[in-house]
Amino acid sequence: MLSKLKQAFRRSTSFDETVRNVTPEELITNRDVVRPIWRRGGAGYLKRGAAKDSPISSLYRLYHFVVIDDNIELRNELEFFFNKADWPVNEIPDPQDKNPKRYAILAVMTALMVRAFNRLIDKGLPRNSPAIIMDPEVLAEQPKILEEVPSWAFSVPNLETPFSIPNEKGEFLEGPGDLKA
Numbered sequence: 001m002l003s004k005l006k007q008a009f010r011r012s013t014s015f016d017e018t019v020r021n022v023t024p025e026e027l028i029t030n031r032d033v034v035r036p037i038w039r040r041g042g043a044g045y046l047k048r049g050a051a052k053d054s055p056i057s058s059l060y061r062l063y064h065f066v067v068i069d070d071n072i073e074l075r076n077e078l079e080f081f082f083n084k085a086d087w088p089v090n091e092i093p094d095p096q097d098k099n100p101k102r103y104a105i106l107a108v109m110t111a112l113m114v115r116a117f118n119r120l121i122d123k124g125l126p127r128n129s130p131a132i133i134m135d136p137e138v139l140a141e142q143p144k145i146l147e148e149v150p151s152w153a154f155s156v157p158n159l160e161t162p163f164s165i166p167n168e169k170g171e172f173l174e175g176p177g178d179l180k181a
Contacts, residue, residue, distance in 0.1 A: 020060050020095075020097070021099075023099055023101070023102065024067050024099075024101050024102055024105065024163070024165070025101075027064065027067040027068050028067060028068070028165065028166065031068045031069065031168070034064070034068050035068050035070055055081070055084075055087040055089075055091065055092045055093070056092060056093055056095060058077060058080065058081050058084075058087070059092055059095070059106055059109060059110070060095075060106075061073075061077050062074065062077050062078070062081075062109050062113075063102065063105050063106055063109060065077060066105065066109065066165065067105070067165055069165070069166075069167050069168045078113065078116060081113065082116075082117055082120070082127055083127070084127075085126075085127040085128035088147065088148075089110055089113050089114050089117065089147040089148065089149065089150065090147065090148040090149065090150045090151070091150070092110060092150050093150075093152075094150070094152035100157065100159060101159060101163045103156050103157075104156055104157075104158075104159050104163070105163075106153075106156075107152075107153035107154075107156040108153075110149050110150055110153045111149050111153060113147070114147045114148060114149050117147045118146050118147055121144050121145070121146055121147070122144065122146075124136075124139055124140055124144075125139065126139065126142050126143075126144070126145065127145070127147075128142075129142075
């Protein structure tokens, strides 16, 4: 299994497809192998900001960061996506993922992205805002364009049994108010 993961994370023309096919269970089991690969600046065609980068690649990066419990890279990727105003969340194409758990995680990620992005937009920070804001009134004058969940996310089948992702210590959260979160 370990050699399969190392092979999957080598840069190649089939990298994108290969990495997308790593199951959530494989990622959880091999977090210590996968996390350093992402920390070295990304992985192959899924690398953030690469010439062939796309909203779907970013969504798969978010999936990886959630499953391997890499909060720093998750935050960085969310910020990266938020700053790509030409990537509306509702236009992320349907990945039609063959793995039911991975597909469910991808769908949930879009809903969480919309929730996080709309919170910022409601507070007056549009997706196309500059990194340094010299005049807050200029932002206030811009229309609030809220994000929406892609239509395909609503048709992703429910999992037959709940799938929980443990944190870095292998612990499972008891609920939304759990202090381990």
